[in-house]
Amino acid sequence: MGKKIKKEAEPPPKDVFDPLTIESKKVATVVLMLNSPEEEILAKACEAIYRFALKGEENKATLLELGAVEPLTKLLTHEDKIVRRNATMIFGILASNNDVKKLLRELDVMSSVIAQLAPEEEVLIHEFATLCLANMSAEYTSKVQIYEHGGLEPLIRLLASPDPDVKKNSIECIYNLAQDFQCRAMLQELNAIPSILDLLKSEYPIIQLLALKTLGVITNDKEARAMLRDNQGVDHLIKVLETKELNDLHTEALSVMANCLEDMDTLVLIQQTGVLKKLLSFAENSTIPDIQKNAAKAITKAAYDPEIRKLFHEQEVEKCLVALLGSENDGTKIAACQAISVMCENSGSKEFFNNQGIPQLIQSLKSDSEEVREAAALALANLTTCNTANVIAAAEADGIDPLINILSSKRDGAIANAATVLANMAMQEPLRVNMQNHDVMHALLGPLCSANTVVQSKAALMVATTACDVEARTELRNSGGLEPLVELLRSKNDEVRRHASWAVMVCANDELMAVELCRLGALDILEEINLSVSRKNKFSEAAYNKLLNNYLSLKYSLTGYLSSSNIINDGFYDYGRINPGTKLLPLKDLCLQEPSDLRAVLLVNSKSSDVSPPASMEDKSSDIGYGRSISSSSSLRRVSKEKTNYPFSTGFGSPTEEKLEPTSGRNTAVSKSTTKEKGSRKGRGKKEEEKVKEEEEVAATPKLTGEGSPDKEWYVAEKMGGKVSKEKLHDFGWELHISELKFQLKSNVVPIGQIKKGIFYHRALLFKALADKIGIGCSLVRGEYGRAWNEVKLMNESRKGLIGALPPPEVYVVDLMFHPGRLMKLRSKEADLYRYL
DSSP: OOOOOOOOOOOOOTTSOOOOOOOOOOHHHHHHHTTOSOHHHHHHHHHHHHHHHHTOHHHHHHHHHTTOHHHHHHHTTOSSHHHHHHHHHHHHHHTTSHHHHHHHHHHTOHHHHHHTTOTTSOHHHHHHHHHHHHHHTTSHHHHHHHHHTTOHHHHHHGGGOSOHHHHHHHHHHHHHHTTSHHHHHHHHHTTOHHHHHHGGGOSOHHHHHHHHHHHHHHTTSHHHHHHHHHTTHHHHHHHHHHOGGGGGGHHHHHHHHHHHHTSHHHHHHHHHTTHHHHHHHHHHHOOOHHHHHHHHHHHHHHTTSHHHHHHHHHTTHHHHHHHHHTOSOHHHHHHHHHHHHHHTTSHHHHHHHHHTTHHHHHHHTTOSOHHHHHHHHHHHHHHHTTOHHHHHHHHHTTOHHHHHHHTTOSOHHHHHHHHHHHHHHTTSHHHHHHHHHTTHHHHTHHHHTOSOHHHHHHHHHHHHHHOOSHHHHHHHHHTTOHHHHHHHTTOSSHHHHHHHHHHHHHHTTSHHHHHHHHHTTHHHHHHHHHTOTTTOOHHHHHHHHHHHHTOHHHHHHHHSEEOTTSOOOTTOEEOOOOOTTOOOOOHHHHHTSOOOSSOOEEEOOOSOOSOOOOGGGOOTTTOOOTTSOSSOHHHHHHHHHGGGGSSOSOOOOOHHHHHHSOOOSOOSOOOHHHHHHTGGGTTSOHHHHHHHHHHHHHHTOOOOOSSOOTTOOOHHHHHTTSOOOSTTGGGSOHHHHHHHHHHHHTSSEEEGGGOSSOOHHHHHHHHHHHHHHHTOOOEEEEOSTTOEEEEEEEOOGGGTTOSSSOOOOEEEEEOSSSSTTOEEETTSHHHHHHHHO
16 A cells, blocks of 8 residues: 555635734723624623723723723624623623713613613623612612613512522612602502512512612602502511511611501501500610611601591500600600600690600700700690690799700701790790799890791790780890891791781880880881781781880870870870871980970970979969979869869770770779679670670769850869960960970970960860879870860760660860860861861
């Protein structure tokens, strides 16, 4: 046989590239390989990039800078399963980087990622696709994209995946999506709750925790709570709470339970099965602060419903809350205080806390934590509102001092709550006095100057309830509290303006305060408020009237009218008519002015003084000097004795004034029978009392004489120059007399008692001042051209004894000039001639 010849190998075709193995050490080179058409290169490049991205955030940023994201997005839909899997794994890692997330949203890759959740895809792809979605779903825009591309349905399906990582990523993504109300609604439509409840059986705590967190969010909706109840969700939660080994999940389980308690049907179920008692006992005895805090929060949320509050009270939830007040954890104390604040809307609960709870709340007012003090003050504010027993209990627990201290807190809520409690306490006079002893009016200065409208409102309300006596008002004025109070009248907030008006009304109860408030502009602001239909309120109108009624000098100058209830006292002065908005100077400033051609200011002052008038002006019988009495004591005695000889002995305000002003003056006519019958009136109705009052007034009214006797000298007319006929009025010479007085006194202020020649407005003022001194009721009305007159209401003797309702009394004008002592019916021709001609 011949020798075999070895056959030579055939050379490769000339158009085929010989295989090349490359080892790259630069990530940039590998990124370039992502554009390769070869599946093997793509798979290996993706694998290398995945390992590189796992090493840290800097590497993820590097990949972004090298432009790796755009080519990778195309690989998510590659035909080769390995390439698609490796690309998905990369995005699962890269999506934790914020810049990458932003670029992915712009590239709109959400549909490609969601497509990887298809049932036929392998578990590894599911794991990293859900991881990518979990990272992306933290941003709102990505939530919208996931929702719009139908991502919820496959995510819910994957909750049943056998792989724990897939479950974890899916429930985390669902939790993030559930923050949006549209996604929550979709979760209910897709019946997600049973699948989520099944995760509570997982052996992995992180999955259980995420499931509870998700349930905590979606059960904020009523429909979801019903679904949870129908799927025995409460039983699942109770099992978690009863398992000590799962104590790290108890806090979240209680959060879900708190939502369940807001559903009345669920609550009834819990109560009937004895679960509620277990929950309360669990919360009370737990040593974990967060569990106790969440239990109290659960009670708070549910107790907003009146029916649930009632059920809680029947289960004695108050005992649990009082126990939680003793916790050393501030968060637990705050939650317990908030729960008490809501529970005390139930009258039974409010009564329970009277015996237990209030002392602990008072102790919490002394906490180092501002938040605890605020929460305790809130609970006390609700407990003491409309409940005298709790007010007294708070005071007996030495609550006044710490409450006043809180008024200087840095937290507006704490200040407002403390002010509310103190305002409630101030309703009781003994407690109000106690508060004043603690310098409460000075402590109010800070809240009155606050920029917070709630604090302003409560501070003004507190002034209204505490400034009920002269000492408190004086302290408020001396502390500088009136200025900020008046400024609150300008507030655009209705409640602030209303409470400030109330406070001004209370503060204006004496002349000194009324004058000061007017000086600060309160009257002008109130007048402006009352002109506005939307801004005025009952308190603003009452405050305006109170200021005028206690600053009669200003009232008479502005309105030209004083009613029978407006009693002229020492220090009253008639400056003359002033226009609205014009400031009335104080008497002290007017006295310092030099005499001028301005109208004389008429002063009423019955107090004796060491300052004597000029000798030429004295009258030994009964002169009124500058600072001397209106009449000598003998003259006043003479007037008092002659009181029964007057054609009137009782007076009434004008009809106009009765409509505008509340009756705040003294009774102008009181018969002896009034004292005897006081005790028997207590059981009578309001209408019967008014009838009795009118009968007594009529009984006290003597017979009308119609006109005074021409031979009788009337005190006022006698001292003011006597009777003056209409024909001789222009020759009376009163102007010269007044000018002489101003020159001799070196002042524009002239005491009314020194005037020997007075006309209408001099005589009417003196008559009103004397009538107020001796108890005769009359009004003072200013007219035009120096006219002024007095009006009285009288009942005719002939009308006594009439059966049925008494007719209204008639109004008369008192003649002090032409026929002194004559009474003229208000609407008569002679009265019109006296007033206007």
